[in-house]
Amino acid sequence: MMKEGKAIQEITIEPVTxxxxxxxxxxxxxxxxxxxxxxxxxxxxxxxxxIILVGREPSEAxxxxxxxxxxxxxxxxxxxxxxxxxxxxxxPPPMGIVLRNLVHGAEQLYDAEVGVINxxxxxxxxxxxxxxxxxxxxxxxxxxxxxxxxxxxxxxxxIMTALNPLAGELYLxxxxxxxxxxxxxxxxxxxxxxxxxxxxxxVAKANLSPSxxxxxxxxxxxxxxxxxxxxxxxxxxxxxxxxxxxxxxxxREANLGSAGAYxxxxxxxxxxxxxxxxxRKRMLSPGVILDGKLVTTDLVEFNVGVREHIGSSxxxxxxxxxxxxxxxxxxxxxxxxxxxxxxxxxxxxxxxxSAYSWCxxxxxxxxxxxxxxxxxxxxxxxxxxVTTKAxxxxxxxxxxxxxxxxxxxIPGFKYAEKMEFEWKIPEKPNTVExxxxxxxxxxxxxxxxxxxxxxxxxxxxxxKVAVWTPYKKPREGIGFGATEAMRGxxxxxxxxxxxxxxxxxxxxxxxxxxxPRDPEGNxxxxxxxxxxxxxxxxxxxxxxxGVDVVRVIRSFDPCVGCAVAVHMGKRIVKHxxxxxAVPL
Amino acid sequence: xxxxxxxIYAMALEEINLIxxxxxDCAGCTISIKQASNPTLIxxxxxxxxxxGGLKLVFNPTLMFEWGEDASKVLVDAMEGKYDPFxxxxxxxxxxxxxxxxxxxxxxxxxxxxxxxxxxVVDGLSKKCAAAVAIGTCASYGGIPSGKPNPTGARGLLDxxxxxxxxxxxxxxxxxxxxxxxxxxxxxxxxxxxLAARGLAPLPELDEHHRPTYLYGDTAHENCSICxxxxxxxxxxxxxxxxxxxxxxxxGLITHCNASATWMDGYGGCTETGSPCIGCADPNFPDxxxxxxxxxxxxxxxxxxxxxxxxTQVKLAIAAAKRRKI
Numbered sequence: 001m002m003k004e005g006k007a008i009q010e011i012t013i014e015p016v017t018x019x020x021x022x023x024x025x026x027x028x029x030x031x032x033x034x035x036x037x038x039x040x041x042x043x044x045x046x047x048x049x050x051i052i053l054v055g056r057e058p059s060e061a062x063x064x065x066x067x068x069x070x071x072x073x074x075x076x077x078x079x080x081x082x083x084x085x086x087x088x089x090x091x092p093p094p095m096g097i098v099l100r101n102l103v104h105g106a107e108q109l110y111d112a113e114v115g116v117i118n119x120x121x122x123x124x125x126x127x128x129x130x131x132x133x134x135x136x137x138x139x140x141x142x143x144x145x146x147x148x149x150x151x152x153x154x155x156x157x158x159i160m161t162a163l164n165p166l167a168g169e170l171y172l173x174x175x176x177x178x179x180x181x182x183x184x185x186x187x188x189x190x191x192x193x194x195x196x197x198x199x200x201x202x203v204a205k206a207n208l209s210p211s212x213x214x215x216x217x218x219x220x221x222x223x224x225x226x227x228x229x230x231x232x233x234x235x236x237x238x239x240x241x242x243x244x245x246x247x248x249x250x251x252r253e254a255n256l257g258s259a260g261a262y263x264x265x266x267x268x269x270x271x272x273x274x275x276x277x278x279x280r281k282r283m284l285s286p287g288v289i290l291d292g293k294l295v296t297t298d299l300v301e302f303n304v305g306v307r308e309h310i311g312s313s314x315x316x317x318x319x320x321x322x323x324x325x326x327x328x329x330x331x332x333x334x335x336x337x338x339x340x341x342x343x344x345x346x347x348x349x350x351x352x353x354s355a356y357s358w359c360x361x362x363x364x365x366x367x368x369x370x371x372x373x374x375x376x377x378x379x380x381x382x383x384x385x386v387t388t389k390a391x392x393x394x395x396x397x398x399x400x401x402x403x404x405x406x407x408x409x410i411p412g413f414k415y416a417e418k419m420e421f422e423w424k425i426p427e428k429p430n431t432v433e434x435x436x437x438x439x440x441x442x443x444x445x446x447x448x449x450x451x452x453x454x455x456x457x458x459x460x461x462x463x464k465v466a467v468w469t470p471y472k473k474p475r476e477g478i479g480f481g482a483t484e485a486m487r488g489x490x491x492x493x494x495x496x497x498x499x500x501x502x503x504x505x506x507x508x509x510x511x512x513x514x515x516p517r518d519p520e521g522n523x524x525x526x527x528x529x530x531x532x533x534x535x536x537x538x539x540x541x542x543x544x545x546g547v548d549v550v551r552v553i554r555s556f557d558p559c560v561g562c563a564v565a566v567h568m569g570k571r572i573v574k575h576x577x578x579x580x581a582v583p584l
Numbered sequence: 585x586x587x588x589x590x591x592i593y594a595m596a597l598e599e600i601n602l603i604x605x606x607x608x609d610c611a612g613c614t615i616s617i618k619q620a621s622n623p624t625l626i627x628x629x630x631x632x633x634x635x636x637g638g639l640k641l642v643f644n645p646t647l648m649f650e651w652g653e654d655a656s657k658v659l660v661d662a663m664e665g666k667y668d669p670f671x672x673x674x675x676x677x678x679x680x681x682x683x684x685x686x687x688x689x690x691x692x693x694x695x696x697x698x699x700x701x702x703x704x705v706v707d708g709l710s711k712k713c714a715a716a717v718a719i720g721t722c723a724s725y726g727g728i729p730s731g732k733p734n735p736t737g738a739r740g741l742l743d744x745x746x747x748x749x750x751x752x753x754x755x756x757x758x759x760x761x762x763x764x765x766x767x768x769x770x771x772x773x774x775x776x777x778x779l780a781a782r783g784l785a786p787l788p789e790l791d792e793h794h795r796p797t798y799l800y801g802d803t804a805h806e807n808c809s810i811c812x813x814x815x816x817x818x819x820x821x822x823x824x825x826x827x828x829x830x831x832x833x834x835x836g837l838i839t840h841c842n843a844s845a846t847w848m849d850g851y852g853g854c855t856e857t858g859s860p861c862i863g864c865a866d867p868n869f870p871d872x873x874x875x876x877x878x879x880x881x882x883x884x885x886x887x888x889x890x891x892x893x894x895x896t897q898v899k900l901a902i903a904a905a906k907r908r909k910i
Binding site for chain 1: 608609610611612613614615616618619679683684685686687688689690691699728729731732733734735736738763764766810820822823824825826832843847848849851852853854856857858859860862864870875876877878879
């Protein structure tokens with residue numbers, strides 16, 4: 001509601017439902033300049049996983065932590081098993097790493113489709129555009145789609161229609177292809193969600209045979225065929241959205257981070273000291289970009305720089321410094337997750353000047369550089385950007401990622417030829433580029449997984465079929481595991497004493513992206529992206545539903561749909577669209 | 585109390601509303617049901633199957649079009665009986681909000697500037713619902729959030745409402761455990777409940793933990809595709825080895841579950857793939873005896889199964905001595 005004489009309007013979107021919990025967003029909009037002037041993101045749901053883990057065997061953490069999220073369980077299982085590999089000193093054989101990659105890749109493929117088509121897509125569907133941006137709709141009907149020979153849609157409006165929830169062609173076909181992703185994960189993971197086979201030292205897969213790999217490859221080719229349509233249609237749609245003046249929506253500086261993913265089967269080891277080397281051999285590179293510049297590609301430096309602040313969160317900070325240095329002798333801070341403890345201290349909702357979230361505020365300290373804490377964004381845009389800048393993979397040209405996918409003649413898919421892809425570093429991170437990067441990440445993942453399938457056949461042929469290395473459990477150990485989930489990095493830290501977990505901390509991607517203010521008052525990535533975002537929504541301010549706010553949040557890919565009650569001052573308006581996240 | 589066999593109530597069931605709540609959950613059960621094949625969720629929602637038509641999903645935080653005040657209003661109205669008859673479906677555990685003061689552990693909506701907490705909504709809806717189904721181990725028995733030391737005081741629906749609670753159809757809480765349950769288990773239990781409510785199928789028989797016996801009557805061990813290794817005495821001593829997984833911690837002997845041989849569409853399956861059962865469908869999960877996951881199952885379970893096997897072998901030997909009739 002607009003107050004008399006004031007042009008500031010407060011909007012609360014709450015809860016923005018997500019998988020790791022429920023999420024709320026509170027923003028203030030200046031209705032004269034049509035810009036967001038203040039924003040707070042918060043999470044009002046708590047389960048206490050890190051407390052439940054204490055006293056258990058570290059290998060149990062692999063099974064338990066993935067159950068934090070039913071949408072992206074595998075990256076948690078993977079980050080956890082990497083940490084526990086280090087704790088136990090158990091390096092898997094190459095085939096073990098290949099199988100972990102195949103399960104991980106299967107999940108990334110299904111999850112990218114959910115994000116682009118079923119989650120973010122409907123915000124740009126015919127139903128949404130006609131309602132919120134009616135001017136765009138007229139324009140879209142006139143605008144030819146340049147990739148129609150691949151995806152078959154003549155105009156941008158046709159793509160928008162195909163994104164209509166539970167009715168559009170792309171929306172429904174995406175659901176069918178996703179099922180292939182779950183099945184692929186089940187071949188080597190036993191089930192999905194919550195895979196059963198990730199164990200320290202490798203993978204619990206018995207009787208591995210070429211027929212397992214054939215089954216996997218058959219299903220993979222459906223994703224390969226679909227990604228050609230997915231990327232081309234997304235490109236056409238997003239170019240159109242950008243032309244409608246969307247470049248500043250959700251924009252922030254290029255402060256980005258990636259843990260990297262898809263390990264090199266020959267290079268990976270359980271040695272913390274070798275992590276710098278094997279991290280750089282990942283098919284997706286690890287690294288941090290500050291102000292557009294790549295400052296590191298070293299996973300050890302990344303780990304040591306992590307700080308977890310809790311000033312704006314409902315926890316107590318009464319923990320002690322127990323770990324002084326990492327295994328290489330680098331100093332570990334009090335706020336580093338190897339020291340940090342989870343001590344809940346519930347507080348009231350809506351106190352934005354003090355604690356207001358169950359989410360903490362992780363920041364990355366550039367300890368080898370300026371010594372400052374930086375608010376870095378995680379996700380497909382960040383990892384594609386870092387991989388391009390790092391120039392550690394053959395696909396990177398320094399300014400783009402270039403790769404090719406083979407021909408795939410499959411009934412029901414529109415483009416059978418082989419296809420070249422090139423993802424270029426955009427001008428700045430914003431709502432549109434986050435979604436575009438997610439689509440290209442789908443295609444890039446498909447190409448990484450294809451290579452990994454070939455690797456598995458090569459190993460089979462060479463008789464290197466061992467999937468697991470026996471280990472002897474030590475009494476003490478420490479580990480750090482990191483990999484990429486769809487919507488950002490999963491980071492896990494484990495400290496073992498007397499054979500059981502002494503302290504276990506983990507960050508979901510959203511812990512970083514949805515983080516509240518840090519002790520210096522700096523906003524988290526969601527909050528920062530919302531600040532200064534222009535409102536394009538048609539109609540009078542008092543009738544706004546907050547579609548631009550939701551589009552910004554969705555571009556980060558919260559697991560399920562947001563959009564909820566939109567409060568206009570004291571008046572709550574009904575919110576009709578936006579929702580639907582995890583599809584049927 | 586209505587009986588499903590009274591035609592009057594069955595007629596009133598032409599349209600059945602489904603209200604699906606998410607508590608302390610991970611949405612893994614929702615992701616699971618999305619993969620179901622027999623039938624698919626779309627088959628159910630669109631009424632493509634005779635006898636299963638007329639279902640309306642009026643509340644599901646991940647699927648519904650409305651949210652906020654509109655969505656919360658569904659819950660408020662349902663608590664006043666305006667959505668009768670409806671089936672209450674819960675995914676995720678229920679925390680003890682008294683421990684969260686002055687904060688909250690799980691709010692699921694807001695109405696008239698007042699937060700709707702999960703436990704209050706469950707209280708209200710359980711007084712009106714025709715039946716209540718707990719999907720997944722969290723909703724059934726507490727699951728992961730209730731793992732020791734249970735930081736939020738989380739409980740499953742069975743414990744929360746009590747074993748004596750009964751819905752409008754006269755059925756107690758129905759549990760569909762598993763973390764998550766097999767996709768087909770979820771759709772089949774929901775479908776069966778509806779057929780039973782309409783008098784088209786028998787009431788589901790439930791065991792002591794309120795699980796439908798036609799899905800959970802046998803243990804993962806009994807359903808195991810490689811349990812021949814157990815009876816044949818071939819044991820795996822590490823991961824990736826061919827053989828019974830008992831020595832690497834399999835809890836299939838004590839866990840009632842049908843996911844050991846296959847997950848979906850013939851792919852996967854826990855022991856079939858080579859991973860020991862961790863007991864994720866067991867009421868005690870993730871605490872002992874399912875934990876430590878890679879520790880031994882209780883010896884008594886082995887002894888029982890071994891002696892059963894021995895008895896069977898003797899019976900078979902005696903039977904083999906007799907002349908065949910065919």
